[in-house]
Amino acid sequence: MFENLPLLMNGFAIAVSPYNIMLMIVGVFLGILVGVLPGLGAPNGVTLLMPLTFGMNPVSAIILLTSMYWGALYGGSTTSILFNIPGEPSSVATTFDGYPMAKAGRATEALTTAFMSSGFGALFGVVMVTILSSWATGFALKFSPVEYFSVFMLAFGSFVAFGGGSPIKTVVSLGLGLAWAGIGMDTVSGSMRLTYGFTELSRGINLLVVVIGLYGIAELCQTMQESVGSMEPVASKLSPREVFRAALAMPRYWIALLRSACIGLWMGITPGGPTAATFMSYGVGRRFSKAGARFGTGHPEGLVSSEVADQAAGSAAMLPMLALGLPSSATAAVLLGGLMIWGVTPGPTLFAERPDFVWGLIASMYVSNLVCVIMALTTVPLFAAVLRVPFSITGPLIVIVCLVGAWTVGSNMTDIWMVLAFGAIGYFMSRLHYPVAPLVLAMVLGDRTEDAFRQSMILAKGSIWVFWSNPLAGTIITVALLCFALPGFTALWRLASRRR
């Protein structure tokens, strides 16, 4: 357990330089900004910033982008509490208790509780990442293409089973992602696939372009559809004394803190993601806590439940991302795409080959979350003012940011047109409740899923039973298949019980 300590200290030596601290502050600030603004969120924000990091050294680049991610998670909470608008899908559960608290004149208490909970969740997550990393790499070293394919299927299956919403729509999303990932050169045979004679398609479809369209343009369309003028927060000033009082009250919720942290950790490491973690944690809290009956009326414990789980899951998601190359949220999927561009190959050997990168990142997570709590609290008045700027100004500005971001991906006009197309598709998808996160995940994992499958088949000379040839792969693939089948079973069961 303590053998990682020297490595972590090394990481601190790398991460805590004035330059990197500055990047953290910039990242967190931009993160809170994209978290606060409608139409920009963590996946989109990280995507827009990504092309600017191509020339940076990988450690600084990942510090900047992950700081932005943490910042966006905090910023999402601010708007949830003050405006009843979840800036991020994962902060929907924050509105349940956060907004009623703010409306009752307890905005300072709500914000402080949310940020302190987030800080606790993140700290718990990163401590567990520190402790579990050796175990995770050891585990990941056992992985051959067979296990990788199984675990990718599990990631897809868990969206179908636990993603919420219509399972069959989730399948369509996954399929679209896999198909888009397949466009371009086939990595095994080298032939051009699914290009239909368009040379523009031979480069493949860039994930960043898809994310800007699906999350940026589509969300702007959604926001525009409802008439928004400027938004008035219920409060925008914090009194330091109340901040202090709310912070001191935190230990009172120690059961909720630990319970939610464990749920978040579990959902972050297994491919469940922060959004699912918040809802699960909130649900479990409402059911088992003494205060559960008062959840939803503005009880701090409801706020604690969702915020802790959100950040714990977000931090813990770094572990499977680094050790297996398996992202458990849309933002982690984008970051994973970045790793490959910076020439960092995720996987168990990464910990041995690039300890500076891995431990620099982990150490930075300790520091940047402290930066987050401080900045989130101090910038509330600023961002409340930003949201008071009429949307008829911020909206067009966000459009421009999205298009500029699309151009910087590959300095290509086709990419900008594609952003519009994906924006239209994304608008219909989210209006019709097709989940977008599975699509992004499938796009990132598409090629690797196919490669893993084809390599497994070559290893096994074409026998599908290779996936059950050892207990590890066998268990994972069985659970994955059960996940895919689960919605079918529940539907049949419901049908049967209705007949009776």
Added chain:
Amino acid sequence: MEQETRPFVSRFSVEAAFALFTALFGAVIIYGALEFNVGWGDIGPEAGYFPFRVGILITLASLVNLACVVFRHSAPAAGVFLTQEQMRRVVAFAIPVVVLVGVTAVLGLYVAMALYLLFMVGLVGRHRIRVTIAVAISTPVILFVLFEYVFLTPLLKGPLERWLGWY
């Protein structure tokens, strides 16, 4: 007020249309995969194997979706997708964006964004002329300095920049 709530298109038709669209997309993927061997070669699955099955998956899932919409006509499929007022707002937002991209291809990003902001902030948003000009001029200037000099990632330029001697 009546304008506010008058339905433009029902959720049912959009659900069905989008399911048809994804089904068609799946069919296009199947067609694209058929250019290659979709079966088993000497060294395992061939290039078309995976896309072919993904295409089938999309088409089948879309058809199930479609069937759910048509036969069940269940609660989520009922109701309004867009009211006329919402439709007007979405179109008023989307068309300028499409025009912006078209103009970008000809005049470059900086000039196009200035024109777009003039239009959106001034004419659509009806902000004061001072505000409009401040936003429309400062945005391209700030982005120009940031991208050309700080990030060293040049954005798309057009005739104006060429005329001014910036490439």
